[in-house]
Amino acid sequence: MNKWFLLLIGFVCWVYAGFALLARQQQSQDAARFSVKPKRIVSMAPNLTEILFALGLEDEIVGVTSDSDYPPRVLSKPKVGTFWQPSIEAVISAKPDLVVTLGFSQQRNLAHRLQRMGCRSFMVNIEKVSELYEAIEKTGEVTGKEAQAIELVREMKDKLENLSALVRGEDKMKVLWVVQSEPLRVAGRNTFVNEMIELAGGENAVGPTVHRYPPISSEQVYACGADVIIEPAMAVRNLERERAGAVKYWARFKNIGAVRNGRVYVIDGDIVSRLGPRFYEAVETIARCLRPELFEN
Numbered sequence: 001m002n003k004w005f006l007l008l009i010g011f012v013c014w015v016y017a018g019f020a021l022l023a024r025q026q027q028s029q030d031a032a033r034f035s036v037k038p039k040r041i042v043s044m045a046p047n048l049t050e051i052l053f054a055l056g057l058e059d060e061i062v063g064v065t066s067d068s069d070y071p072p073r074v075l076s077k078p079k080v081g082t083f084w085q086p087s088i089e090a091v092i093s094a095k096p097d098l099v100v101t102l103g104f105s106q107q108r109n110l111a112h113r114l115q116r117m118g119c120r121s122f123m124v125n126i127e128k129v130s131e132l133y134e135a136i137e138k139t140g141e142v143t144g145k146e147a148q149a150i151e152l153v154r155e156m157k158d159k160l161e162n163l164s165a166l167v168r169g170e171d172k173m174k175v176l177w178v179v180q181s182e183p184l185r186v187a188g189r190n191t192f193v194n195e196m197i198e199l200a201g202g203e204n205a206v207g208p209t210v211h212r213y214p215p216i217s218s219e220q221v222y223a224c225g226a227d228v229i230i231e232p233a234m235a236v237r238n239l240e241r242e243r244a245g246a247v248k249y250w251a252r253f254k255n256i257g258a259v260r261n262g263r264v265y266v267i268d269g270d271i272v273s274r275l276g277p278r279f280y281e282a283v284e285t286i287a288r289c290l291r292p293e294l295f296e297n
């Protein structure tokens with residue numbers, strides 16, 4: 001029996017050594033694949049574009065999605081389709097040596113197709129704040145901007161810590177985050193929006209839900225007891241019009257504290273809907289809605 005036990009241990013060690021060797025080979029291949037720093041980069045999402053610009057890679061960017069609109073200098077860059085419907089023909093025409101994508105199905109399929117064609121791609125998932133920091137640092141590694149990426153993440157964390165110190169100790173206000181009005185849909189707790197609300201010193205007025213962005217009824221709106229209602233504007237150019245529309249829409253819920261006290265806010269949707277380098281600005285925007293008196297000076 002001891003002999004069989006020793007043979008089993010030996011087999012397990014052999015298998016483990018084999019996996020370790022494969023892992024080292026994959027790491028070597030990845031290192032070789034990204035050892036040459038890209039000179040022609042295509043970005044497949046607005047927040048990825050903002051990350052690349054923040055790392056000082058403006059001159060290397062040769063293609064962006066049509067919904068990439070920040071910083072303003074990006075508007076002159078060639079377009080390669082939209083965030084949800086990338087154009088592989090336009091990507092190839094840009095002759096990139098690196099395509100940066102997100103991990104959802106449409107872009108993942110694009111990345112796989114490009115790889116089969118010999119085009120180097122780099123994929124990141126950014127659905128949580130921790131993933132944002134990781135994505136910035138990994139992008140820095142791939143593009144030869146490691147130092148800039150580390151510094152950018154440090155600055156973001158420092159600013160958030162300062163904001164946290166400012167709102168710490170204040171009563172948490174209940175926030176109803178409206179994704180759309182018709183039908184009414186809000187942000188649940190398993191979202192980066194919830195992270196922003198909490199970092200800003202608030203609490204999501206919506207309890208645990210099955211869906212990340214669930215539809216809710218009028219009864220649930222009354223039951224949530226929201227102190228503040230926040231709506232990201234769909235079109236920043238029409239911000240005042242959207243604010244007037246929101247006030248009119250929520251007037252029917254006059255018994256809710258947020259409506260009764262005039263605490264319905266419509267804010268820049270681009271800033272708060274993208275997990276990117278402007279993340280601190282997004283959290284501060286929310287904090288100013290919750291505790292405007294803290295920012296008077």
